[in-house]
Amino acid sequence: MSTNTSNLTLEQKASLLSGENFWQTKELPEAGIPAIVLTDGPHGIRRQLAGEDHLGLHHSEPSTCFPPAVAVGSSWNPAVAQRLGAGVGKEGHRLGISVALGPGVNIKRSPLCGRNFEYYSEDPLLSGILGAAHVTGLQAEGVGASVKHFAANNQETDRMRVSVEIDERTLREIYLPAFERIVKEARPATVMCSYNKINGVYASENRWLLTELLRDEWGFDGAVVSDWGAVSNRVAALKAGLDLEMPGNGGTSNREIVEAVKNGTLDIDDVDRAAARVLSLTHNSVASPGHYDVGDSHALAHELARECIVLLKNDGQALPLAGNSRVAVIGHFAAAPRYQGGGSSHINATREESALESIREHAARLGAEVTYSPGFTVDDHAPEQATLMGAAVEAATASDVAIIFAGLSEQDESEGFDRNHLDLPAHQVHAIRTVAQAAPKTVVVLSHGGVVSLEGWHDDADAIVEGWLLGQAGGAAIAEVLFGAVNPSGHLAETIPLRLQDNPSWLNFPGEQQHVRYGEGVFVGYRYYTSADVPVRYHFGHGLSYTTFRTDNLDIEVTGPSSARARVTVTNTGNLAGKHVIQLYVATTAGPVKRPARELKAFTKIDLDPGQSKTVELGLDHRSFAYYDEPLGRWVAAAGDYAIQIGVDAGTIDTQTSITLVGDTITRELSMDSPVGEWFGHPVVGPALLQGITASMSEQQAHAAAANQDSMRMVESLPMKQFVGFLGDALPPEALDQLLALSRQPAEAV
Numbered sequence: 001m002s003t004n005t006s007n008l009t010l011e012q013k014a015s016l017l018s019g020e021n022f023w024q025t026k027e028l029p030e031a032g033i034p035a036i037v038l039t040d041g042p043h044g045i046r047r048q049l050a051g052e053d054h055l056g057l058h059h060s061e062p063s064t065c066f067p068p069a070v071a072v073g074s075s076w077n078p079a080v081a082q083r084l085g086a087g088v089g090k091e092g093h094r095l096g097i098s099v100a101l102g103p104g105v106n107i108k109r110s111p112l113c114g115r116n117f118e119y120y121s122e123d124p125l126l127s128g129i130l131g132a133a134h135v136t137g138l139q140a141e142g143v144g145a146s147v148k149h150f151a152a153n154n155q156e157t158d159r160m161r162v163s164v165e166i167d168e169r170t171l172r173e174i175y176l177p178a179f180e181r182i183v184k185e186a187r188p189a190t191v192m193c194s195y196n197k198i199n200g201v202y203a204s205e206n207r208w209l210l211t212e213l214l215r216d217e218w219g220f221d222g223a224v225v226s227d228w229g230a231v232s233n234r235v236a237a238l239k240a241g242l243d244l245e246m247p248g249n250g251g252t253s254n255r256e257i258v259e260a261v262k263n264g265t266l267d268i269d270d271v272d273r274a275a276a277r278v279l280s281l282t283h284n285s286v287a288s289p290g291h292y293d294v295g296d297s298h299a300l301a302h303e304l305a306r307e308c309i310v311l312l313k314n315d316g317q318a319l320p321l322a323g324n325s326r327v328a329v330i331g332h333f334a335a336a337p338r339y340q341g342g343g344s345s346h347i348n349a350t351r352e353e354s355a356l357e358s359i360r361e362h363a364a365r366l367g368a369e370v371t372y373s374p375g376f377t378v379d380d381h382a383p384e385q386a387t388l389m390g391a392a393v394e395a396a397t398a399s400d401v402a403i404i405f406a407g408l409s410e411q412d413e414s415e416g417f418d419r420n421h422l423d424l425p426a427h428q429v430h431a432i433r434t435v436a437q438a439a440p441k442t443v444v445v446l447s448h449g450g451v452v453s454l455e456g457w458h459d460d461a462d463a464i465v466e467g468w469l470l471g472q473a474g475g476a477a478i479a480e481v482l483f484g485a486v487n488p489s490g491h492l493a494e495t496i497p498l499r500l501q502d503n504p505s506w507l508n509f510p511g512e513q514q515h516v517r518y519g520e521g522v523f524v525g526y527r528y529y530t531s532a533d534v535p536v537r538y539h540f541g542h543g544l545s546y547t548t549f550r551t552d553n554l555d556i557e558v559t560g561p562s563s564a565r566a567r568v569t570v571t572n573t574g575n576l577a578g579k580h581v582i583q584l585y586v587a588t589t590a591g592p593v594k595r596p597a598r599e600l601k602a603f604t605k606i607d608l609d610p611g612q613s614k615t616v617e618l619g620l621d622h623r624s625f626a627y628y629d630e631p632l633g634r635w636v637a638a639a640g641d642y643a644i645q646i647g648v649d650a651g652t653i654d655t656q657t658s659i660t661l662v663g664d665t666i667t668r669e670l671s672m673d674s675p676v677g678e679w680f681g682h683p684v685v686g687p688a689l690l691q692g693i694t695a696s697m698s699e700q701q702a703h704a705a706a707a708n709q710d711s712m713r714m715v716e717s718l719p720m721k722q723f724v725g726f727l728g729d730a731l732p733p734e735a736l737d738q739l740l741a742l743s744r745q746p747a748e749a750v
């Protein structure tokens with residue numbers, strides 16, 4: 001099928017640029033153009049055939065609910081994301097989808113964001129690597145991806161109009177890199193622009209974002225699709241680079257486009273370009289279907305969930321459970337699992353597997369006895385609470401171990417609104433503490449999409465299993481971890497703070513009067529906690545295993561002015577096979593901007609048998625060392641020292657080595673407005689300037705100037721044009737011109 005639009009009328013072309021209905025583009029049978037279906041979503045297909053909405057009011061076809069992104073983030077394994085993408089793709093094919101709306105790669109700026117369950121991490125590298133793997137897996141099945149929500153959509157409050165006030169360095173270093181990596185490495189069929197404004201301009205009308213950055217700089221060659229209802233002014237959006245408006249609005253936008261071309265306010269080339277890009281999506285619809293089987297798909301969801309569970313705490317080796325003959329399971333979520341979030345990504349799952357049924361199976365094999373009591377209602381402090389608790393305490397008292405399933409309900413967190421606290425419902429905290437007093441050992445299993453506080457009960461539990469939302473087969477995976485059939489290998493993709501107020505976005509979330517100021521800049525998540533030395537409950541990257549690992553022989557080879565190769569050996573020093581994540585952080589103060597204490601720059605997950613050692617190699621490129629220099633408008637790897645750190649988590653460094661990099665050769669041009677400090681600090685101009693000035697001084701004057709460093713500091717901020725006046729004829733205009741010319745020549749990075 002061609003993307004040539006020359007045979008189409010203006011009206012036909014315009015009609016391709018918005019949805020025919022909620023999920024489909026316009027079909028033009030007379031031109032041989034089929035309609036295509038775009039639907040959610042990120043961790044399963046939500047295909048509505050009978051009625052259409054994105055509130056889940058209408059039924060959707062059954063499909064596999066894979067682990068949502070919050071869980072995949074904790075896997076730290078791109079293979080998990082890729083296989084998940086492929087699973088979604090196969091199902092998408094079966095259900096006639098051309099574009100599956102996902103993955104969501106927005107950064108978790110605040111733990112309160114209601115949609116954090118749909119996002120991977122507070123870290124852009126982890127988000128980008130997982131997102132690129134998802135897109136690769138999905139698109140290999142012939143279904144296009146829609147990477148969302150582009151960009152800086154990090155809250156639900158006022159999401160349709162809030163203006164994100166943000167500086168370019170923060171955008172480039174934190175909020176854009178995941179999109180950038182995915183676009184460059186995985187070539188997604190579409191990018192979905194977000195609802196919000198960025199510095200006052202709707203993402204849908206932001207030409208810098210949708211065209212200059214996305215296409216011209218990153219080379220995106222797919223179509224830009226609006227989030228559902230994100231277009232405010234259709235003609236302005238088209239000019240900015242938004243190709244397809246979704247859903248359709250009964251032809252209103254199309255008529256506006258036709259009218260604008262006719263009255264000369266819109267260039268026909270803009271229409272042609274966008275129509276060709278929408279047509280190119282129809283190619284996805286003709287790929288050959290992969291094999292799909294509902295059982296296989298469920299098995300895949302199960303396998304993937306195993307790697308996403310994070311063992312947060314395991315005092316006295318409370319887990320695994322082997323050896324306990326009486327197990328008291330308590331909590332509603334054990335029997336009725338919470339495994340996905342609310343809103344547009346909600347899947348009508350093909351099956352559900354509860355942890356309770358799997359726990360019973362494991363226990364039966366070991367000859368252990370299992371009792372179950374709901375213990376508490378999920379949300380309300382219901383009247384029957386006392387009776388429920390009484391039964392739970394009785395069961396806990398008679399057990400060797402109590403396993404409490406706690407967490408948040410779908411009413412507590414969803415797309416469309418943010419939370420206003422991190423606490424578990426108070427009656428659940430009470431239940432955990434009461435049961436823990438009665439039981440010899442207590443294990444808490446958590447189910448929720450956004451971080452919950454562990455304070456007030458953390459010390460009562462012997463072990464804590466962070467189950468997030470694990471998809472439809474998550475219950476079985478949890479049981480396997482509890483019984484040691486699976487060795488946990490998940491690691492936190494976001495920090496668990498001690499207090500909500502410690503979060504760097506606290507004073508600026510969710511903003512006010514339609515503005516949200518990203519005042520913390522690049523200091524998001526662990527970048528802030530580690531830089532400000534703020535204690536947290538569990539660091540980004542934390543995750544325990546039933547075995548132990550030793551990391552040694554860190555060796556760094558500098559391979560260029562701003563590149564290096566790290567080699568490190570990891571040994572499984574315990575008695576069980578397990579997976580280990582090697583987390584490599586780079587720490588530096590190089591360059592003229594404030595750098596986070598450390599930043600994740602490479603990671604890999606490896607499998608090790610007991611006693612086995614593996615040496616892994618991790619490459620570090622220019623970007624691994626660079627910051628975004630706003631005045632220069634580019635990434636700069638500054639000359640200087642860099643510590644390469646291997647961390648157990650972002651707050652705990654196992655081993656480190658320092659390297660010195662030559663850095664970039666850049667030109668930082670001086671002007672007469674530049675302060676004196678910059679002139680003297682310039683690597684080429686500075687020495688020449690000093691020499692020029694001292695040459696004109698008597699020996700005595702030069703000596704006095706050198707001795708009086710304080711007066712130098714006083715004038716550092718003075719613009720050169722003022723400073724020359726103080727020097728008399730020490731710096732004649734010709735000498736200044738020569739120095740200015742020198743500053744235009746390439747120099748080492750400063």
Ligand code: BGC
Nearest residue numbers: 040041054101148227228344
């Ligand atoms: C959401 C998108 C979703 C779309 C279609 C919007 O409200 O923000 O993530 O893909 O609806 O359901």
